Structure formats: C-alpha cells, structure tokens
Amino acid sequence: MHRRTIRLKREYLYRKSLEGKERSLYEKKRQIREALREGKPIPTELRNEEAQLRREIDLEDENTAVPRTHIDDEYAFAAEKDPKILLTTSRNPSRPLIEFVKELSFLFPNAEKMNRGSQVSRHELRDKKAIGTMPEAYPHIILENFNTKLGERTANILKHLFPVPKPDTKRIVTFANKSDYISFRHHIYEKQGGPKSVQLKEIGPRFELRLYQIKLGTVDQAEAQTEWVIRPYMNTTRKRSFLSN
DSSP states (O other), X not given: XXXXXXXXXXXXXXXXXXXXHHXXXXXXXXXXXXXXXXXXXXXXXXXXXXHHHHHHHHHOOTTTSSOOOHHXXXXXXXXXXXXXXXXXXXXXXXXXXXXXXXXXXXXXXXXXXXXXXXXXXXXXXXXXXXXXXXXXXXXXXXXXXXXXXXXHHHHHHHHTTSOOOOTTOOEEEEEEEETTEEEEEEEEEEOSSSTTOOEEEEOOOOEEEOOOEEESSOTTOTXXXXXEEOOGGGGGOTTOOSSOO
C-alpha cells in the first residue's frame, strides 16, 4: 500500500510537470493556425518549428487539439467506474452528527462511514430502519446556478459523487446555489395520472452547504496544491458571489 501511494504521488507530480510544456506547445500551434487561417506570415520565432508543428496539427482531432490537465483526468472514467465515498466525522462527534452521517451513508450509493479512531464499517440494517425508507436507485442530479468557472468546477465535483443513473429512475437529488450557499434537496416522483400528472415527494434529508476548499490531488498528498479555499475576508463580501454570476 505504501509503495502504491508513492507511485501515485510521483505520477501526479509528473503530470503536473507536463502541463506547462503542453500549454506552451498548444500556444505555438494556435499561433500557426491563426496565421494560416488569416493568411498572415508565420511568426519569426516559430519558423524553425513550423514544419513539425504543422504535421502535428494535421494529425490532431477534437480530443487531442486542446491540452488536457490532471483536472480533466480526475473524472475520465466516471462512466465506467462507480465512485467510492468515505464519510467520516470529527473526533468525539455529537449524537446529531452521528445521525446525520448515517443518513448521508444511505443517501450516497457505495458510501462507507468511519468514526475517527475506529475501523471502516458498513452501515447496519437496523440504522436504516430507524431512519426510514430510503430508495437505493441511482438518482438524477439537478445542478442550479453554478455558472462561474469555480461554480462549474464545484458542480462537476458534486455530480460525480453519484453513479450514472438509469433513464427511468424516479429519484432526484438537487444542489441549488444561492449566494454561495448550496441547498440540498432529495425527492422522488410518481406518475399517478399519466405522463402529464407528476407528483413530487420530498424524502429528505435537507441541508445547506458552503464550499470550503478544493485541493488538487488526494488527501494524503501533502504537496498537493490548493486550487481554491475560502478566506476570512470573503465572509464580508456579500455582494460578490464566487459560484454564480
């Protein structure tokens, strides 16, 4: 396990080192394309590389023309593999927090919960009976008002917490952003009177979220860069939203 962690760290750092080179190469190709499209001379600094760059441009398609990053690779196989989620608490959690984590463990498919200082264990059936009936079908996801670059990044993270649903599933999960506070709602729907008669039923839980931090890499990577983190002064910038315009 330790060797695997070291290997993953090295692969992550290697991909990061390649991104600068790929971005530089992409800019050179972009200048070549613009010059050819507009009938302008090739930039002087690129004339020695023009032949090689034009050969590479001719071989590119829509998937290879734009440089990819480690962020793009993060969910590259999301449709092929179901996500695995670990839910944990602070040490000595309160009773309401323990109950909340139990509900979340039923809410997210393939989720496991772990109390700090103990082993990972699957939630037990008696806990589920105490909470109530919770559908196990993979839900459709509704993402509302995430239209900045950071908002789109956040929506992408939330979306990939759930496996790909079947088209006929009747379970719906909503993440609605308003003033950088994300409201979570959980519904099921039924068509009792035909396709035009839809009855929506909220089954809970409901709660509010606020983005705290996005970190590149995995949790155990101390060298991983922080992509975004909330700062104390952001609490006073009420007129500015980071997740929506």
